[in-house]
Amino acid sequence: MSTATLDLTAVTAAAAAAAKVTAAASDAERAAWLTAVADALDANVTELVAIADSETNLGTVRLTGEVGRTTAQLRLFAKVITEGSYLEAVIDHADPSATPPQPDLRRILRPIGPVAVFSASNFPFAFSVAGGDTASALAVGCPVIVKAHSGHLRLSERTAEIVIEALASAGAPGGIFALVSGREAGTALVQDPAIKAVGFTGSIPGGRALFDLAVSRPEPIPFYGELGSLNPVVVTSAAVAARSRELAAGLAGSFTLGAGQFCTKPGLVFIPEGTDFAARLAEASKDKAAAPMLTERIAEAYAPGLKSVADQPGVTVVSGIVEQDSLADGAAPVVFSTTAANVLERPGELLEECFGPTTLLIEYSSQEELARALAKVPGSLTATVHAEPQEDISALVEQLSELAGRVLFDGWPTGVAVNWSQQHGGPYPATTSLFTSVGATAVRRFQRPVAYQDAPESILHPALHESNPLGIPRRVDGVLKLS
Template sequence: MTDSTTADVDRAARAAAGAFTATAAASARERAGWLRSVAEELDRNVDELVGIAGRETGLTEPRLRGEVARTSGQLRMFADVIEEGSYLEAVIDHADAGATPPKPDLRRILRPIGPVAIFAASNFPFAFSVAGGDTAAALAVGAPVVVKAHSGHRELSERTAELVTAALSAAGAPQGTFSLVSGREAGIALIEHPLIAAGSFTGSVAGGRALYDRAAQRPDPIPFFGELGSLNPVVVTAAADRARGAVLAEGLATSFQGSSGQLCTKPGLVLVPEDSVLEVALAAHVGESAHRLLTDSIDAAFRDGTEQLAAIPGVELVAGAGPAESQEPRPVVYAAGLEVFADARYREALTAEVFGPATLLVRYPDSVDDLPSHLAALEGSLTATIHAEPEDDIEELVAVLGERAGRLLFAGWPTGVAVTWSQHHGGPWPATTSQHTSVGATATRRFQRPIVYQDAPERVLPDALLDANPLGIPRRVDGALVVR
C-alpha cells in the first residue's frame, strides 16, 4: 500500500462530503443495516484477516480472533443503539404564551456533524483501526468516514477497507460513505481539509497533540477527539495486600504483560504497602521471554522509558530484565519508595507512560492517608483502580482519583474494556482531548451536534421531533421523560 497523495485525500474528502446529505437523511434502520453488513463481512473473513494481522503485528492468534469478535460485536451494538433512538437526545418543549417570558415551541435534536477523519491506532489493528469503534460510531449517526491507515499494519488496513467498502455497497450505503488513505503527509492534509468536520485519533501524546493543534489552527477549527497517554494508577491498601496480595500479584502480572503491555489501560503505577505480599509474589508471574513490539518507534520509546526509570536513584529492578539492544523487550518491574516518588526532580520520569510490558511499584509506609496528595499531582488517566477491604476508609482516595480518571475500578484490572451502553473510555488530559468516550454507546456523541427548531412547521421537522413520535423513541417532552 503506497502513501496517498494530497489529490487522493482531496478526492476522498469530496466523496465523503458528497455522500453526507444522503447518509444524514438515511433512516436508523438503513444505517443499522450498513453496520450489520460490515460486521458480517468481517466475521466471514476472520481467518484471512487474522493471518495478515499476525504477520504485521506479531500479536497472538487468540488475541487477534478475540479482537475481530469485539469489532464485529461493537458494530452490531451501535446498530442496536441507533434503532433504540435515545442517542438523538430528542427534546420537545411546547409553546407557553402564559410563561414569563413567553416560551416559543422549541424542539432539540442531535444531528451528524459531517465527514469525519479517523486516525487508526497501532495497538488494536481491528477494534481501533479501519473498521473500529470510531468508524462504527460515525457511520451509526450518518457521518461519512475517511480513515487514515496506521503504518504498522498497512496490508491489513487495505484488506479491511476493501471488505468494509464492499459490505457498505451491498447494504445500499451511498458511494463515498467510507474511504481509506495512508501516509503521514496524507494524514496532515486530511485533518486540514476544509470539508472534514471532525477528527478522531488513538495514539501517542505527541502525535495526538500535533493533530489537535492543526485541527484548532484551521481557518475553520474543528473538534478533535484524541485518546492519547495514560498511566492508570492503582492503589492497594494494606488490608487488601494481607488478604489477597498473592492473587493481586497474579492479576497485575496478567494485566501489565498482556499484549506485551501495549494497551492504553495498562496499569503503569501501582502503590503498595512496604513489605507487601504482592511485591514478593509478583516476580514468579513475570515472564522472561522476549516479545516483538508493534513498531520500531514503540520499541525505541520502551527502551528509552525503562532506561530512564532504571537511572533514577532509589529505583530498583524487582522482576524481569531491562531490554538490551540486541534483543526484543522482556517484561520488567521497577520499584521505589514513596520518598523517591515524591521528589520533584524525578516526578516527570516516574509518572511518564512507558508503553510496553513495564510497571512501577511505589512502596508507601503506614496507611493510605498520605496518598491523596501524591495522587492529586498526577496527570489525567483513562482509569484508576483501588483494591481495598470493607474496613478500609477509601472515600478520600475515591474523590481524588475520580478527578484524575474516567473509569474507577474496585475489583479486577483496567485492561479489557467492555463495549457496553454504560462504558466510558476517556479521561482528563492527556488521556483524552475531550470529555467524550471512544468506547460504548455514547461514543456517538462525538460526531453529532445539536440543532433546535423554533416554532417550526410540522412538515420540516425530523420524525424524531413530531408530536406523534412515529419512531417510538425515548424523548423528553415538556420536562418529562417519555420512554415511548
C-alpha cells in the same frame, strides 16, 4: 498542488457529498449498513487474521477475538441508533402564559459531517479501519475517511476493500468511506475544510501535534484523541495482608498482557511500605515470557524507556533486565520500585508512560502521602483500588474519580467491555475530550445539537413529530417519556 493532495481533495469532496445522503438516511438504513460491514468482516475473518498476524505478531487467538469484538461493536451501534435515545430528542411545547412567553422548541442531535479517523497500532481491528471510531461515526450519519496505520498497512487496505464493498452492497452512498495512508495525507486530512471532526488513538506527541492542527484551523474542529495513560492502581494495607499472592498474580498478568501494549495497562501501583508485595510480584512475573512488540519503532523505544526509569534516583529494579534487545528477542517484563516521597520530588521524570511490559511500584507511608502523590498523576483512562470490605475508601475513590474516566474495584484494567455504560476516556492526556471512545455514547462525539423553534412538523426529523412515530425515548415538557 501535489497529486496526493489532489487525490485527498477528491476523497473529502466525495465524503462531503455523501454526508447529505447519510444525514437524511433513516436509523434503520444506517443500521443495515453497519450490520452488512460486520457480516462481511466475519465472513473474511480467516483471511484478515492471517494478514494481521503477519504484520503484528499478535497471534491468531488474540486477533480472532479482536475481529469478534470489532463486529460486535458495529452491531452494538446498529442497536444504539434504532433504540433512539442517542438523538436526545426534547420537545417543549409553546406556553404563551410563561414569563417571558415560551415558543415551541424542539431539539435533536444531528451528524456533524465527514470525520477523519486515525488507526491505532495496538488494536489492528477494534481501533482501526472498521473500529469503534468508524462504527460510531457511520452510525450517526457521518462519512468516514480513515488514515491507515503504517504498522499494518496491508491489513488496513484489505479491510477497507471489504468495508467499501459491504457498504455499497447494502445501498450506502458512494463516498461514505475511504482509506488514505502516509503522514502527509494524515496531516492534510486534519486541515481539510470538509473534515468536521477527528478521532485519534496513539502517542502523546503525535496526537498533540494533530490536536494543535485541528484547533488552529480557520474553522477549528473537535479532536477526539486518546493519547497516553498510566492507569494507577492503589492497594491498601488490609488488601495486601489479606491476599498479597493473589494480587501479585493478577497484576503480573495484567501489566504483561499483550506485551504491555494495552492502553489500559496498570503502569503505576501504589502499595503500603514495609510489605512483601514487591517480592510476590517478582515471583509472579519471573516466568512471563518475552513477547514481540507491535512495530520496530515501539520495540526500539522499549529499552531506552526502561533505562530512563532505572536511571532515576531512588528507583530500584525489583525483577527483570533493563538492558534488553526487544527488537530481536521480544520485550521481557521489568518491575521497578520507588517511594511516594521520590515521586513527589520528581514527578516529571517518574510519571511517564513506558509502552511495554513494565510497571512501577510506589510505596506510600501514609494516606496523606498517598493522596499527595496521586495528585501528581496525569489524567488516565482507568484507576483501580484494591481494598477490603470493612475499609472506608470513600475519599480515595473520590480522588480517583477526578483522575480517571473508569474506576475499578478489586479487578484489573486491561480489557474494556463494549456496552451502553462504558466510559473509555479521562482527563488529559488520557483523552482530549470528555467523551468516551468505546461503548454506546461514543456516538455523541460526532453529533451537534440543533433546536427548531415554531417549526412546521413537515420539515422536522420524525423523532420530533408530535406522534413520536419512531417510538423512541424523548423528554416532553420536562418529563422523560420512554415511547
